[in-house]
Amino acid sequence: MPYPNLLVHVQDDDHSDARIRLAISLARRFGAALTGVAAAKIDPVVSASTGLARPANSGGVVAVDLEFIESCLRAAEARFRRIMTASRMRATWHSRLDYPAEAICLYAMTSDLVVAGRRAEATLHAPQSAFDPADVIMKAGRPVLVVPPGLPDFSGERVVVGWKNTREARRAVTDALPFLQAAKQVSVVEFTRRQDMPAAREQTLAVADFLRTHGVVATSDAVPYRRGTTAEQLIAFAEQNNADLIVAGAYGHTWLHEWIFGGVTQVLLQRCPVCCLLSH
Structure with missing residues (x-):
């Protein structure tokens, strides 16, 4: 009973590179299809682009934040596609303007195993894409493989x-x-x-x-x-x-x-x- 469909959470950081490579290794091991998912959400209180509290009249800041978030999602996709191309494996990509855990739970409906980073790793990234694997574990209805930072493969022996x-x-x-x-x-x-x-x-x-x-x-x-x-x-x-x-x-x-x-x-x-x- 293998895992025919794997999902990996991707961010625009170096930890994601290792996690993607680990997911590729697992996909080869189980003969599985691989899907990459990235997501980020505009914080109603803190600006993603400045890291500061939003002013009372923040329409312009929201527009800047949206552009910043979309650039982060494009960068995450570029990381994913670069590594997938080097691996000569085909994969599916999804990105959303949403909280990362919510997006992963959405796409988990077509996945058998979710590959995600540790909780401590999540806090190191930009706040607009902050991610807690606990949310996915509790809500996705799928097993979650939580990977420590920088680990590109493991034997599971x-x-x-x-x-x-x-x-x-x-x-x-x-x-x-x-x-x-x-x-x-x-x-x-x-x-x-x-x-x-x-x-x-x-x-x-x-x-x-x-x-x-x-x-x-x-x-x-x-x-x-x-x-x-x-x-x-x-x-x-x-x-x-x-x-x-x-x-x-x-x-x-x-x-x-x-x-x-x-x-x-x-x-x-x-x-x-x-x-x-x-x-x-």
Whole structure:
């Protein structure tokens, strides 16, 4: 069950170049069609061209902003097409005057996997195209591969599944099957309290058995909580196993119409050093 259609978020920055190359590598691996998407929206409060608050009478500033944003979208498209031409691969391109997460969710309807940058990377770009992958994870209905800055490729040979018996984690395991089936080593791990260790061992073993029915050879483990957060332990476990992909459910809830993420998801989005496939 490969990913026949991939979508990659593009901005006019160097991190996008690496992310596009990673998406090309994945498209070749899975025999997939590739779509690039860029979007930006005029901020009603802050001028995109000056970075300053808009004056009361800002009609002229809006016109300048619109021209500036359109130039940024053209530059992002030029980056994408230049790399695609060098790769000798064909691809589809979309750009919109819209919030990036909204545009990605729109085009995700024809995609099987979204490739996006980390949350920390999003804040480095111009405010008119600010992007938070959390919005896409929560709204797109598709798995999102969150890529750390500057990573042009990854093998996916060693994968860690961060398990928690929730709907989101179950969804993530199924969404990640193409990666898991191609991996050489898959570890299913749950971090838990000592009194819950027997149940955690039973559940991770059951997940490993489930994966074997899909042709995935997986090991299972339950690890007691130690010093540090669960996310830090998950990242350390991945590093100890030389994994370059973490699969996990993304957890959040609405409060005043904003998505507030749990600690594990928050850390993975902000500073995980390896790729993360997250599903909600």
